Amino acid sequence: LMLFEAIQRLMKSPFRQAVSAIAAAAALVVVLMLAKPLFANLGQANLAIIFLIGVPVMVFSGVPIAFAFVAATFAYLALGTHIPTSVLVARVEAGMSHLLLLAIPTFVFLGVLIEITGIAERMIGFLTNLLGHVRGGLHYVLVVAMYLVSGISGSKAADMAAIAPALFPEMEKLGHDRARMTALLAATGAQTETVPPSLILIAVGSVSGLSIAALFTAGLLPAAILGALLSAVVWHQTRGDTHQLRPRAVRRVVLMSFLIALPG
Structure with a gap:
């Protein structure tokens, strides 16, 4: 539902603004992937950089809090560890399947x-x-x-x-x-x-x-x-x-x- 709402808000925004946002997000992903060797050498400092700096920047730029933490977790797994990112998908699915929710x-x-x-x-x-x-x-x-x-x-x-x-x-x-x-x-x-x-x-x-x-x-x-x-x-x-x-x-x-x- 949150993803649907985010897409709906993107569709309602001006075309130039939407294209600029998508281009900026794509450029950020490319920069992070190119900087992956640098992140691999930082060790536990990745946690501070991604979660203490990256998450607040995303939240204050308008990214929903849930998406900000998911993106930060995905970035940490992809850039700072050798754990496959499919683990994140499996954990999210297991968490959302809990009967209490x-x-x-x-x-x-x-x-x-x-x-x-x-x-x-x-x-x-x-x-x-x-x-x-x-x-x-x-x-x-x-x-x-x-x-x-x-x-x-x-x-x-x-x-x-x-x-x-x-x-x-x-x-x-x-x-x-x-x-x-x-x-x-x-x-x-x-x-x-x-x-x-x-x-x-x-x-x-x-x-x-x-x-x-x-x-x-x-x-x-x-x-x-x-x-x-x-x-x-x-x-x-x-x-x-x-x-x-x-x-x-x-x-x-x-x-x-x-x-x-x-x-x-």
Whole structure:
């Protein structure tokens, strides 16, 4: 799918730009092949050159991260070792054939369902009624909502896509800074990477052979601590806040919004 997307992006780019990119890539391959004897004499220094220099250059030039690491691994095998490059293909095929990896597209699909069905919006509605009247309340809502939604979906991109449209307009209406809101959203996305079901933990368990259940159990506490630290940062930044506050919701409204959000 990533290769298909890359080809599709290349086809959408201007013809001259696409030809220039292909020519530059071909020239780079030729230069590396001509320099193969030089790389063969460097020994373990190849790892530092290819992975510490080559990978960042590829990433910052727009190459997807997965392709950057695959290309770096292929270059290391081809230039710095006598191992046949067919080993890389076999290892990639063996890794992608792992049964556990079937969970990844399933959780991504679940994240899309959360966005489409409005489950995230109902959760945010309850949290907003509960915390929206306190100073910096919507920032706390963002932190807690990301934690809760991440416990349903393993895709953090889908979680952020579901929460931001539901919460950001209200926060902007109250005068909050969009840059700070975006930074907090990105921080909560990183904070909830260990909240099960986590795609990263599934991948780690698949590669290392560790128990997925044990990884999921171990991931809850670090995410909760990071959430508490983010909440402390929010409190520190908003203690002198002069932005408009939401009116306090009556207990009946809070209870009704909780019952509405409960099925999600």
